[in-house]
Amino acid sequence: MIDATMTKRMEEATRLTRAGKLQEAMALLQGGMPETEAEGTPRQPSWGGNTFEGTCEAVDEDVTVSKPDPAPSSAFGRARQTNANTGRFTAGRFTSRVGTRDYKLYIPSGYHGQALPLVVMLHGCTxxxxxxxxxxxxxxxxxxQHFCVLYxxxxxxxxxxxxxxxxxxxxxxxxxxxxxILAGMTRxxxxxxxxDTSQVYVAGLSAGAAMATTLAMTYPDLFAAVGVHSGLPHGVAKSLPDALGAMQGGAGPLGGGTAQKTTWASDVPAIIFHGDHDTTVHPSNADRVAAQYSASRQAGATVEKGKVANGHGYTCTTHHNAKGETHLEQWQVHGAGHAWxxxxxxGSYTDPKGPNATKEMLRFFFQHQQVNGLGARERPVK
Structure with missing residues (x-):
């Protein structure tokens, strides 16, 4: 997901490219979404071996959210207010040989040590x-519904x-x-x-959705199902120009090329949401994401159209595997932009007029309680 400043930079980069000023365009893109980390911050190396080895450090172990805070003015304050319940929203930090990331973990009040499901939520840019x-x-x-949420x-x-x-x-x-890092933190x-190791799910929005589908491709033994909202396929970009091209629907901004072709596929069940008026991540990416989860679609599809009261219409296409089980759902939200x-x-980047993606993803996830061992693979290029 990209904010207004980032969008303007991309538009200007496209203009410079058309004028033949490729170096200026790349410099502008580097400033908006850099290819390397901030100056003075070393890039964490890629390590082999068991990436699940790591440590979680409690930063704020007992953040109990029980009632609204009065008149919150910041995003953090609004988050505390809307999470008005009796569970705990704790802060922590995961460190492994690969790198370190902070996180928040929601633990419902009904947790008393039992094996609850876990939903991993990957936020978008900004x-x-x-x-x-x-x-x-x-x-x-x-x-x-009694499950934990990792952010x-x-x-x-x-x-x-x-x-x-x-x-x-x-x-x-x-x-x-x-x-x-994300798989290690989850484990x-x-x-x-x-x-419950058999009920681990991942979902995300925009850049978070793209990373969620990457996790489904690279760690299908860990995640039982994936939710992709306004996201992109795995492996279609290897650089900033590739990224911009993919986000625009495949037309590369530099050199007139196209987004990279990918042969990745996964048997992990997936639910996809995308607004058909999305101007940040082109709606065609929803079909391209769906294509990466097509390996087990053998029993046809059903199409349902509907409309939220006083809100957006939608088309939901449901695909089934050879056993007749729902394996892929694709929701096209008519009139919606780049928003949950x-x-x-x-919260930011939300559209309350659409079908409730959170509820639909949870429904989809919990009907796939045991989908371990279904590996991702690269299939031959036809």
Whole structure:
């Protein structure tokens, strides 16, 4: 996800490219979403081996959210207010050989050591865990339905706009980069709290959605299902120009090329949301994401059209595998832009007029309670 300043930089970069000023365009893009970390911050190396080895440090162990804070004025304050329930929203930090990331973890009041499900939520650019929790309303549903929610945080030292680096080759692989950090953090939280390893799910928005699908491709043994909201396919970008090209629908901004072709596929069940008026990540990316999860679609599809009361219309296409089980759902939200469908206006990048993506993703996730061992692979190019 990209804010207004980033959008203007991209528009200007496209103009410079058309004028033949490629170096100026690249310099502008580097300033908006840099190819390397902030000056003076070394890039974390990609390590092999067991990336689940790491430590979780409690930063704020007992943040109990029980009632609204009075008149909050900041995004953090609004997050505290909308998470008005009796669970705990704790802060922590995960460190492994690959790198370190902070996180927030919601633990419902009904948790007493039992093996609860875990939903991993990856925020978009410019967002943080508190803001994302508020906008998606995920913590309230976690309290009602009894599951934990992990919100990893991307720092500005890793990306100046706090985007997950889905477009970098080193952050698209198993056992290395951000996927290894996120998978290691997830495993550590599961082990620490004794959560259900068969009910681990991941979802994200925009850059977070792109990283969520990367996790489904690289760690299909860990995640039982994935939710991709306004995201992009795995492996279609290896650089900033690739990223911009993919976001625009495939037309590369530099040299008139196209987004990179990818042969990745996964058997992890997926639910996809995308607004058909999205001008940040072109809606065609929803079909391209769906294509990466097409391996088990063998029993046809059903199409349902509907409309939210006083809100957006939608088309939901449901695909089934050979056993007749729902394996892929694709929601096209008519008239919606780059925003979490059905989200709360108290968070950023939300559209309350759409079908509730949070509720639909949870419904989809919990009907896939045991989908381990279904590997991702690269299939032959036809």
């Amino acid at each position: 967002q943080n865990p508190d803001d994302f929790a508020t906008g998606t309303d995920m913590n309230r549903l976690a309290e009602e 990893p945080a991307q720092p500005t030292t890793a990306n100046t706009s706090k985007c997950w680096n889905w477009f970098k080759a080193e952050d698209q692989q198993r056992e290395g980069g951000e996927p290894a 550590q939280v599961i082990d620490t709290h004794g959560l 469908s059905g989200g709360s206006t108290k």
